[in-house]
Amino acid sequence: xxxxxxxxxxxxxxxxxxxxxxxxxxxxxxxxxxxxxxxxxxxxxxxxxxxxxxxxxxxxxxxxxxxxxxxxxxxxxxxxxxxxxxxxxxxxxxxxxxxxxxxxxxxxxxxxxxxxxxxxxxxxxxxxxxxxxxxxxxxxxxxxxxxxxxxxxxxxxxxxxxxxxxxxxxxxxxxxxxxxxxxxxxxxxxxxxxxxxxxxxxxxxxxxxxxxxxxxxxxxxxxxxxxxxxxxxxxxxxxxxxxxxxxxxxxxxxxxxxxxxxxxxxxxxxxxxxxxxxxxxxxxxxxxxxxxxxxxxxxxxxxxxxxxxxxxxxxxxxxxxxxxxxxxxxxxxxxxxxxxxxxxxxxxxxxxxxxxxxxxxxxxxxxxxxxxxxxxxxxxxxxx
Numbered sequence: 095x096x097x098x099x100x101x102x103x104x105x106x107x108x109x110x111x112x113x114x115x116x117x118x119x120x121x122x123x124x125x126x127x128x129x130x131x132x133x134x135x136x137x138x139x140x141x142x143x144x145x146x147x148x149x150x151x152x153x154x155x156x157x158x159x160x161x162x163x164x165x166x167x168x169x170x171x172x173x174x175x176x177x178x179x180x181x182x183x184x185x186x187x188x189x190x191x192x193x194x195x196x197x198x199x200x201x202x203x204x205x206x207x208x209x210x211x212x213x214x215x216x217x218x219x220x221x222x223x224x225x226x227x228x229x230x231x232x233x234x235x236x237x238x239x240x241x242x243x244x245x246x247x248x249x250x251x252x253x254x255x256x257x258x259x260x261x262x263x264x265x266x267x268x269x270x271x272x273x274x275x276x277x278x279x280x281x282x283x284x285x286x287x288x289x290x291x292x293x294x295x296x297x298x299x300x301x302x303x304x305x306x307x308x309x310x311x312x313x314x315x316x317x318x319x320x321x322x323x324x325x326x327x328x329x330x331x332x333x334x335x336x337x338x339x340x341x342x343x344x345x346x347x348x349x350x351x352x353x354x355x356x357x358x359x360x361x362x363x364x365x366x367x368x369x370x371x372x373x374x375x376x377x378x379x380x381x382x383x384x385x386x387x388x389x390x391x392x393x394x395x396x397x398x399x400x401x402x403x404x405x406x407x408x409x410x411x412x413x414x415x416x417x418x419x420x421x422x423x424x425x426x427x428x429x430x431x432x433x434x435x436x437x438x439x440x441x442x443x444x445x446x447x448x449x450x451x452x453x454x455x456x457x458x459x460x461x462x463x464x465x466x467x468x469x470x471x472x473x474x475x476x477x478x
Contacts, residue, residue, distance in 0.1 A: 097329070098138045103249065104145065104152035105132040109457035110278040114151040117281075121145055140333040143322060146253055147315040147337055150277035150304070154253035156238055157322075161247045167200060167209045170239070170246060174213035182250060182327055185218045188229035191237045198241040210239050210248070234324060252328075254321035260307075261317030262372045271401055273314070275459060276300040280308070282455050282466055283399050283435035288352070290396030292432075294386045296355035299366030299379070301399055306370070306378045309351050313341040353379045354392045387424050395431040402438040415446065422447030425471055434469040441465055 102123075106114045111128040118126055121144055123135035133152075137145075146155050160177055164170050191214070193207040200206050214237065215225035226235070236251035258272040271279075279301060285291055287309040293301045307314065316338075322328050357363050360383050370376045380392070391398075403414065418440075425434055426449065436443065439462050444451045453468035 099136055100139065100142065101134065101136055101158040102142055102145070102252075103129075103132055103134045103156045103158065103247075104149065104154065105156070106151055106153050107131070107272070107275045107278060107458055109455060110151050110275070110281075113278055113281040114149075117149060117151050118145065121148055139322075139328050140337070142252055143320075143328075143330070143334055144337055146257065146320050146322065147313050147341060149257060149274075150308070150314050151274050151281065153256050153258060153274060154251055155257070156249035157252050158247055158249045161245065163244055164241070164246045165199075167206050170206055171209040171213045173246075174210050174248060175217055177213075177217070177248070179214050179217045180221050182325055183226075183235045184326065185222050185224055185226050187226060187234040187324065188232075189214065189226045189235050189237065190228065190230050190233035191239060193239040193241065195241040197243040199243065200241065203241075206239065206241065210237065234321070236321065250321075250325065252320065252322040252325070254319065257315065259318065260314050260373075262369075270298055271300045271459065273300060273304060275457075276304045277308075277314075278457070279399060279401075279435070279437055279466060280304060282457075283397055283433075283468070285397050285399065290352040290354075290393050292354045292356065292392060292396060292398045293400050294356045294389065294398055295400040295402060296357050296366050296381070297362050297401065299355055299369050301401070302353055302355050302366065302379050303369055303373060303375065305353055306351060306375045307373070309353070309378070310346045310348065310375075311344045313345075316341055316345075348375060348378050350380075351378045352393070352396070355379055355381045356384050356386060356389060358383070358385050387420050389424070389428070391429050391432055396433075398425070398429060398432050398434045398436075400434075400436060402436050402440070402443070404439045414440070418443065418446035419448060422449045425449065425469070429471045432471045434467075434471055436467045436469065437464060438467065439464045443467060444469075 108131045111133055114133045115126050115128050118135050122141055123137050125136040127134040142155050162173055191207050191211045193203045195203055219225045238249045240247045258274040260273055291305050296302055323330055355366055363381050363383050370379055449469050451467045451469055455466040457464045457466055
């Protein structure tokens with residue numbers, strides 16, 4: 095394998111492919127190819143280490159080690175058996191194989207997964223007389239098999255835990271956002287550090303956490319470990335210390351920032367406080383318990399970015415059908431000069447708000463189809 099021209103794939107929440115492509119380009123990736131729910135690219139091992147450290151949008155970084163055609167599970171076994179697995183990791187490391195498929199003709203994905211696992215274990219047994227152990231919960235090595243109608247791809251995970259896990263254990267609210275989806279909302283809303291930001295439904299504070307860390311130039315992976323640190327063929331000692339040193343050197347000290355969080359519920363604000371404190375950011379964000387319908391903007395202009403409450407049960411939907419028009423009126427009357435970017439699984443939200451939307455970006459929060467609605471707020475003239 096050419097160490098300067100490896101193939102990688104970064105899965106991401108659906109809808110973030112374009113902004114992830116831009117982020118990867120800024121980090122030095124080449125041959126960037128957006129696909130459904132992720133982005134492929136080429137580059138060196140050092141680049142992939144940097145992407146793990148710096149990417150705010152990717153879910154993980156997968157290193158492609160094989161690609162080919164197949165017709166049966168035996169084809170998968172034979173081609174996997176021929177790969178130099180023992181060059182990449184040790185037999186003492188625990189293993190898990192995950193399979194994803196799109197239009198695969200195979201009847202059982204579980205059996206395809208089993209054949210890949212068998213091939214890896216048989217390779218080690220033939221080479222070293224023993225096989226790696228399987229751990230489906232916290233494996234040290236994750237192998238990913240992707241199947242389409244005619245081709246397979248085998249990849250090794252270089253991230254370990256998902257990249258949306260930033261090294262702290264946040265307290266979750268009722269409807270938590272993953273950190274990379276929160277970063278995607280900030281990117282799609284065109285927020286930049288220094289621009290006043292208000293989350294009027296801050297919940298556990300995920301959007302504010304992400305904005306504060308970006309403002310202080312903290313690399314998202316600065317306080318965690320990665321799977322590539324345990325891959326045998328990667329030049330970790332050659333590149334990783336320098337990458338960490340560069341990331342640490344640019345971090346700014348915590349300071350009050352033009353970031354505000356509001357919520358009607360005191361327990362939600364307490365979650366935000368706990369999460370900010372766990373990240374050493376408690377003095378960076380101003381928090382206030384207030385009903386958004388009685389709120390006022392903290393400064394003349396800025397970005398209001400929020401994950402709106404979404405009713406699943408009938409009673410919740412009835413309550414929100416009254417709340418949304420009142421929210422639209424509050425935004426129009428009190429937040430003129432601001433731009434609202436509202437994230438919701440209610441695809442009819444603009445009709446309920448009676449506000450003019452200039453952009454509707456399709457996104458997914460897990461399997462839930464959502465939209466990010468962009469609404470410039472102009473007093474008295476924005477009713478659709």
